[in-house]
Amino acid sequence: MEKRTELYRGKAKSVFMTDDPDRLILLFRNDTSAFDGQKVEQLDRKGMVNNKFNAFIMQKLEAAGIPTQFDALLSDNECLVKKLDMIPVECVVRNYAAGSLVRRLGIEEGLQLTPPTFELFLKNDALHDPFINESHVYAFGWATPEQLARMKELTFKVNDVLNALFDDAGLMLVDFKLEFGVHQGEIVLGDEFSPDGCRLWDKATRKKMDKDRFRQGLGNVIEAYEEVAQRLGVPL
């Protein structure tokens, strides 16, 4: 597989064309950002840890019947994926209250949400990823009702698979964000699943083991990611 020109440079990953028009290379960088890119730092090993973590999770999800972009690990920092037409909508499931839900609704952090909530955000840095609802998705043509229904179904299926996986590793899956795209007419899970895009707390101590360590300046960010990986059995 030949790496060609850079198609897009995001806040944490770079996306490259390949000699196959249907495949892209995702390069996971060490750049770590929060608050819409206002706080940015380079964290040693982050690109490698997230690339391998994402590969491990995507393969678990694929094995559970969830269509994903993932093809193969190419190097410590790169993987090969299907080229998707990305849908600019972030799907967020919450099993426990944290982050923007706590700020917006004045809920106590850590409250268990039964059933889990499902929220949509527009992927738009300039607008700070605003909260949206299903009617916005249809009115602005970001996805059809059928596509959104499938995204919601797959997001809850991911929640079921990963709740079990993290629970076995002594971790609580507090919340997470997914992005989907279209590949050959089908809704497929894209982007990444890593501690950058979810919240994971130790079950016994409720210690934060995800990007909140960076957002909140708690330190030992990558050490926590590595501990999560080690508990799951992700080969680093």
Ligand code: ADP
């Ligand atoms: P951001 O755009 O939020 O700064 P990243 O740094 O993670 O995020 O950049 C990765 C970009 O690549 C995102 O815009 C994401 O939507 C896009 N992307 C992820 N997976 C795919 C894929 N399989 N096909 C096409 N684009 C993808």
Ligand code: UDP
């Ligand atoms: N999230 C993400 N990218 C975003 C926004 C949110 O990966 O652009 C993840 C975030 O890490 C958390 C979940 O989605 O796991 C819910 O985030 P929330 O709405 O609480 O926003 P935050 O307070 O993290 O900005």
